[in-house]
Amino acid sequence: MEMFEKAFPSEPLKAKTSKPWALAGVVGSGNLEVLFERGSRPAGTMECRVETSIPGYKSSWLAALGDFARNYPVGGTKVTIHDQGAPPVLVSLRLRQAYDHLIKADR
Amino acid sequence: MSTPLFHEQNARQRIAAIIDAGSFDELLPPPERITSPYLAQLGIPVSFDDGLVIGRAKIDGKKVYLAAQVGQFVGGAVGEIHGAKLTGLFMAATRDRIPCIIIIESGGVRLHEGSTGEIAIAETMRAIFECRARKVPTIAVIGSDIGAYGGMGILSTCCDFRIMTEHGRLGISGPIVIEKWMGKKAYDSANRALVWKTSGGKTKYLLGDADLLVHDAASAVRDGIAKLLAKSRAVTLKAVKVRHKELADRLKRLGGTSAADELWKRLGIRDIEAASLASGPEFVAVAKGGKAGRL
Secondary structure (H helix, E strand, C coil): CEEEEEEEECCECCCCCCCCEEEEECCCCCEEEEEEEECCCCCCEEEEEEEECCCCCHHHHHHHHHHHHHHCCCECEEEEEEEECCCHHHHHHHHHHHHHHHHCCCC | CCCCCHHHCCHHHHHHHHCCCCCCEEECCHHHCCCCCCHHHHCCCCCCCCCEEEEEEEECCEEEEEEEECCCCHHHCECHHHHHHHHHHHHHHHHHCCCEEEEECECCECHHHCHHHHHHHHHHHHHHHHHHHCCCCEEEEECCCCCECHHHHHHHHHCCEEEECCCCEECCCCHHHHHHHHCCCCCCCCCHHHHHHHHEHHHHHHHCCCCEECCCCHHHHHHHHHHHCCCCCCCCHHHHHHHHHHHHHHHHHHCCCCCHHHHHHHCCCCCHHHHHHCCHHHHHHHHHHCCCCCC
């Protein structure tokens, strides 16, 4: 297991829905779950916490998360990830899915 | 995109698909992070909901308590938190006199957590019988490939009713376990036709272990639940004795069968091929056409 936390600068979340959280994915082999939470966090940063069963890939994680924070307006949110060996492309997909759930009506 | 089949959906999708739109109020939702204290020590990542989604909802305007297991997370296995959520849900159902439905997708107890899972199953069984003593309906839905095995198989049979799809499987020991003990000749766990013909929804319906056999669709599951919501079965000494007699008769009648097709034939299926291809209510019709004797 490896755990790390980091905050990334990001444009403030634009969506007006009041939904407080959204979840995407599941903790299974080669998969991960992503929880997005909005709250009273600094509007200009995305806080991240990653727990992964595969140690040694911190730089890849930080690159993927930093990328996401740059490309989407997710300031003021907290992202928590439970990972069980998901490939990087799936990490990006789940982040997008959770973001979509957060700003749209369905969960 | 077409609606996914019931067995293809995940726990949250299943709940959303069977309840009145937007009526789900999740208890202990992911942001509360009630996660397993044991898995982290073993280097296994935890899940926000510990593999069980629980809450309140409405079906056809009627209040229900609802639980759905996440089969992809450690096989839907029951750990301490997962089990405590399950027990608490049935206790709440008894307290509030509201029917309780559990959508099962589990191999049984989570071995990583030792006896805590076993104890949780026992406590949940107790909670289910409390529900039944107060005539609060309890319904188990088994409609995924993982099915209901081990402790969850036992637990499902404690409920008033079981709704199955042909994808669902119900048993105590899983196919691989049986093969390990009895040998590949006796039971080949890789033979899917054999596995489903012995523990699948259709066979369980013929045996009377499943009360309803429905299509592999959330709408069909929902309709099945709606039919059973107002019903309950009393647990009395007489009912238990009758059931014991039924099971003894079943063993006498079917104990000698060694092939799955033979089992179906003895249960009254005349046309095995037609029955194999039929699904849900069509299978029920085929079974009745052959005057299948439900035990």
